[in-house]
Amino acid sequence: MAKAAKGVFFMDRRQFCKLAGATVGAALTGAKLSSAAGSPLAGTNANGQGIAPEEFVGVLTDTTRCIGCRSCEMACGRAHDLYVPDLLNDKALDNERQTSEKQWTVVNRYETQKGTVYAKKQCLHCWQPACASACLTNAMFKTRSGPVIWRGDKCMGCRYCMISCPFSIPKFEYNSWNPRIQKCIMCHDRIQAGKKPACVEACPTDALMFGRKRDLIEIARDRIYNHPDRYHPEIYGEHVAGGTGWLYLAPVPFDQLGFPTNLGTTPYPEYTREFLYVVPMVFLLWPTFLLGLNYLTRKPEEPVKQRGA
Amino acid sequence: METQGIPVAERGFKGLLSFLLHELKPKGKQLTPFNIISAPIILAGVVILFFRFTRGLGAVTNLSQEYPWGIWIGFDVITGVAFAGGAYIVTFLVYVTHQEKYHSIARVTVLNGFLAYVFYAGALVFDLGRPWNIINPIIGNSFGYNSVLFLVAWHFLLYMAAEFVEFSPVIAEWLGWKRVRKVLGALTVGAVIFGITLSTLHQAGLGALFLMAKPKIHPLWYTEFIPVLFFLSSVFAGLSMVIFEGTISQRVFKNLIPPGQHGAHEDIVVSLSKGAAVSMFTYFFFKALIFVHGKQLPYLATGWGLWYLVEMIGFTLVPCLLFVYAVKKTSARAACVASAVALLGVMLNRLNISVIAFNYQATARYYPSWMEIVVTLMVIFSEVWVFRWVVSRMPVLSAPPAWAKEAEE
Numbered sequence: 001m002a003k004a005a006k007g008v009f010f011m012d013r014r015q016f017c018k019l020a021g022a023t024v025g026a027a028l029t030g031a032k033l034s035s036a037a038g039s040p041l042a043g044t045n046a047n048g049q050g051i052a053p054e055e056f057v058g059v060l061t062d063t064t065r066c067i068g069c070r071s072c073e074m075a076c077g078r079a080h081d082l083y084v085p086d087l088l089n090d091k092a093l094d095n096e097r098q099t100s101e102k103q104w105t106v107v108n109r110y111e112t113q114k115g116t117v118y119a120k121k122q123c124l125h126c127w128q129p130a131c132a133s134a135c136l137t138n139a140m141f142k143t144r145s146g147p148v149i150w151r152g153d154k155c156m157g158c159r160y161c162m163i164s165c166p167f168s169i170p171k172f173e174y175n176s177w178n179p180r181i182q183k184c185i186m187c188h189d190r191i192q193a194g195k196k197p198a199c200v201e202a203c204p205t206d207a208l209m210f211g212r213k214r215d216l217i218e219i220a221r222d223r224i225y226n227h228p229d230r231y232h233p234e235i236y237g238e239h240v241a242g243g244t245g246w247l248y249l250a251p252v253p254f255d256q257l258g259f260p261t262n263l264g265t266t267p268y269p270e271y272t273r274e275f276l277y278v279v280p281m282v283f284l285l286w287p288t289f290l291l292g293l294n295y296l297t298r299k300p301e302e303p304v305k306q307r308g309a
Numbered sequence: 310m311e312t313q314g315i316p317v318a319e320r321g322f323k324g325l326l327s328f329l330l331h332e333l334k335p336k337g338k339q340l341t342p343f344n345i346i347s348a349p350i351i352l353a354g355v356v357i358l359f360f361r362f363t364r365g366l367g368a369v370t371n372l373s374q375e376y377p378w379g380i381w382i383g384f385d386v387i388t389g390v391a392f393a394g395g396a397y398i399v400t401f402l403v404y405v406t407h408q409e410k411y412h413s414i415a416r417v418t419v420l421n422g423f424l425a426y427v428f429y430a431g432a433l434v435f436d437l438g439r440p441w442n443i444i445n446p447i448i449g450n451s452f453g454y455n456s457v458l459f460l461v462a463w464h465f466l467l468y469m470a471a472e473f474v475e476f477s478p479v480i481a482e483w484l485g486w487k488r489v490r491k492v493l494g495a496l497t498v499g500a501v502i503f504g505i506t507l508s509t510l511h512q513a514g515l516g517a518l519f520l521m522a523k524p525k526i527h528p529l530w531y532t533e534f535i536p537v538l539f540f541l542s543s544v545f546a547g548l549s550m551v552i553f554e555g556t557i558s559q560r561v562f563k564n565l566i567p568p569g570q571h572g573a574h575e576d577i578v579v580s581l582s583k584g585a586a587v588s589m590f591t592y593f594f595f596k597a598l599i600f601v602h603g604k605q606l607p608y609l610a611t612g613w614g615l616w617y618l619v620e621m622i623g624f625t626l627v628p629c630l631l632f633v634y635a636v637k638k639t640s641a642r643a644a645c646v647a648s649a650v651a652l653l654g655v656m657l658n659r660l661n662i663s664v665i666a667f668n669y670q671a672t673a674r675y676y677p678s679w680m681e682i683v684v685t686l687m688v689i690f691s692e693v694w695v696f697r698w699v700v701s702r703m704p705v706l707s708a709p710p711a712w713a714k715e716a717e718e
Contacts, residue, residue, distance in 0.1 A: 166525075
């Protein structure tokens with residue numbers, strides 16, 4: 001399952017554009033278009049064969065285990081040289097907070113029918129991220145192992161990722177001459193070094209679990225199945241916006257924990273795909289049409305030689 | 310102007326240089342009301358931009374994490390480009406379908422379009438957080454093929470080039486380069502067709518930018534047809550701008566326009582009004598279809614519904630009917646009023662999608678700061694300055710030199 005999903009991720013869009021550029025003829029037949037979008041490219045890597053397949057990783061947040069200690073916030077701030085909150089005195093849980101350009105993750109407290117629930121927020125690392133497909137410089141980038149990272153040497157600060165992200169996660173440093181986009185990168189560097197994300201490592205109650213997404217889904221299903229009284233029967237992130245790398249379990253429906261539940265299950269890049277598919281066709285057909293019109297409307301007495309402005 | 314008798318080409322490099330220096334000097338009265346108002350605003354804009362580039366966007370704008378795009382994008386770029394649509398429509402009429410009637414406004418419209426792209430799309434650079442990396446998507450060290458913005462950015466660049474080629478014969482005439490004029494004139498039709506194709510795609514592309522903002526834009530404005538709507542509305546936005554701007558130019562630059570053409574303009578305006586009326590009605594009808602199919606009736610009873618009606622009735626249907634009236638009465642004045650209302654309507658629509666009905670559930674709303682408005686005015690005024698500089702020197706509104714006319718026949 002994961003293998004098939006991996007193939008569908010991201011590369012076929014890009015691959016398609018290359019493909020369309022190379023074989024404009026194929027763009028004329030709708031059949032070719034839809035088949036290129038589907039399966040034939042699945043299983044190959046973006047750069048062709050020979051690269052060992054890698055599986056997406058993610059984190060499972062079990063909000064029934066979270067005690068709201070905010071060790072994750074602190075660990076995140078330390079690991080990435082961001083704001084480190086003063087846990088004992090700042091009373092931050094009194095208000096619902098959003099992640100910011102200074103804090104990649106925040107924990108919020110919610111009073112629900114099943115008592116107090118704490119929910120950690122950060123980037124969800126979509127399988128097909130809107131931000132990465134919006135980015136015209138590939139600064140926002142879905143890595144092979146799953147984390148969505150930001151690359152400062154490429155970003156031109158247009159903030160289109162912020163417009164596109166359905167979770168409104170990317171944040172911008174408005175008060176700097178050299179601003180950065182700030183968001184959780186799932187500690188990509190630590191993962192590369194074989195370590196867990198800082199927040200996962202700091203969690204004292206195992207509310208956060210790092211692993212392959214395939215395994216995390218199994219674990220989450222297992223918990224719901226074995227404790228139907230404890231869990232609301234939904235894994236947030238399994239399908240939302242096409243599926244995300246970060247998964248959530250909760251005792252109550254997710255709208256009670258401030259999660260957007262109106263996002264649908266379509267991967268967000270899909271919304272622009274049709275438009276991008278039309279582009280090569282317009283590029284081919286429109287000039288042909290205009291040229292034909294130009295010849296047809298030419299008055300007989302007019303010389304064949306083109307006239308200028 | 311005394312140098313105009315001798316073609317510059319025959320005066321050598323030194324002659325060319327002194328000609329250019331002479332042309333750079335201001336002409337005519339300098340203490341006009343327009344200059345007195347615009348000069349301080351342009352200066353203030355430059356000062357504000359200094360702070361913007363040293364202290365960050367937050368120092369001068371009201372942008373926030375919830376509203377990453379304000380009027381510098383929503384008005385300057387997205388509305389400005391729609392207004393500049395006139396160039397691809399008029400060149401379509403003149404060079405593709407051979408409607409000679411519009412030939413007299415082709416040059417000024419292309420100039421307007423070109424300057425609009427340079428200034429309004431150029432204003433994008435002020436809004437970029439890391440403008441030095443703008444080179445990345447251009448030189449190819451980082452191509453985001455799958456981004457709509459990538460497409461739009463490239464189309465802006467290519468379209469500016471195409472419009473420059475379309476305008477270049479005028480520059481050659483100004484400099485007296487006869488042979489160059491001939492070569493550039495031969496490129497026009499190709500550039501026009503390329504330009505129309507690019508315009509179709511990037512006018513629609515500006516709308517496609519918002520396709521992924523589905524949960525953020527109010528359902529009355531979000532539709533999967535945003536690209537089609539943006540393209541359709543760019544037709545009458547462009548036509549309205551040609552009518553509106555043309556009426557002003559006719560008055561301000563009266564002395565430049567050859568006497569025979571004063572009456573012709575009225576005829577052109579009425580014909581363009583017909584096009585504007587038809588395209589506006591098509592747009593209105595399409596919007597109505599989307600409204601019905603989307604079952605959006607319940608939204609009308611809300612505040613957003615009223616605001617939607619203001620845009621749809623007050624600023625789309627009303628100017629559409631005004632255009633019809635202008636055509637019936639062959640009234641250029643009514644056409645001018647209609648175009649002004651239509652332009653406001655297009656502006657409203659673009660701002661609704663990019664700023665006003667964007668993140669409509671946000672707690673803190675965005676209003677532009679006075680500094681954002683000053684910079685926007687700076688962009689508009691500097692464009693007018695350059696426009697004025699060009700038309701009072703090059704044969705844009707005035708008749709081309711005799712030698713160029715002979716060459717054409």
